[in-house]
Amino acid sequence: MKLKTWFTVAATAVTVFAVQAQEMSTDDIADRIKPIGQVHVAGATADTGAAAGGARSGADIYNSACVACHSAGVLGAPKLNAAADWQPRLDEKGFDGVWQNAINGINAMPPRGTCGDCSDDEIKAAIEYMIEGI
Missing domain, CATH: 1.10.760.10 (Cytochrome c-like domain)
Structure with missing residues (x-):
């Protein structure tokens, strides 16, 4: 592929992705970049101590x-x-x-x-x- 053709394809791809990103709402973007999982550390529970109802x-x-x-x-x-x-x-x-x-x-x-x-x-x-x- 010639350099000019390669540059044209790359520029077109970037333009398409940029246009798609601009059309996304804030909620769509947040949903797209949210974590796919959670980490649980043994012994570190969120429902102990103050979270469970007191100091x-x-x-x-x-x-x-x-x-x-x-x-x-x-x-x-x-x-x-x-x-x-x-x-x-x-x-x-x-x-x-x-x-x-x-x-x-x-x-x-x-x-x-x-x-x-x-x-x-x-x-x-x-x-x-x-x-x-x-």
């Missing part, structure tokens, strides 16, 4: 998102109910400062730790659970 408890948050680092003190994370770990932080920044660090992240801890779907109140409850009794 999760501090113990629930700790056991599902905080325990990995705060049980062993990974990278300096203050351990559960360890006054020696928590008291200097609380004395320096107060509870609200510690809470803001948990929300925004500090040092090796990312924002909200490993609980990206936790509300601010659930983060607060988890901290209260971890410092309970100190």
Whole structure:
């Protein structure tokens, strides 16, 4: 095929597709580009916690998102109910400062730790659970 003929065929095809796209409604376009499937991650259910009718408890948050680092003190994370770990932080920044660090992240801890779907109140409850009794 000659270059001129090839260019003409390609230009015609692009024109036809462009005209078809312009004739589509917004709903048609949305329907055309919608995902064809869904992904289910085992253990990550949308109907738990707040979605199921209320905030999760501090113990629930700790056991599902905080325990990995705060049980062993990974990278300096203050351990559960360890006054020696928590008291200097609380004395320096107060509870609200510690809470803001948990929300925004500090040092090796990312924002909200490993609980990206936790509300601010659930983060607060988890901290209260971890410092309970100190």
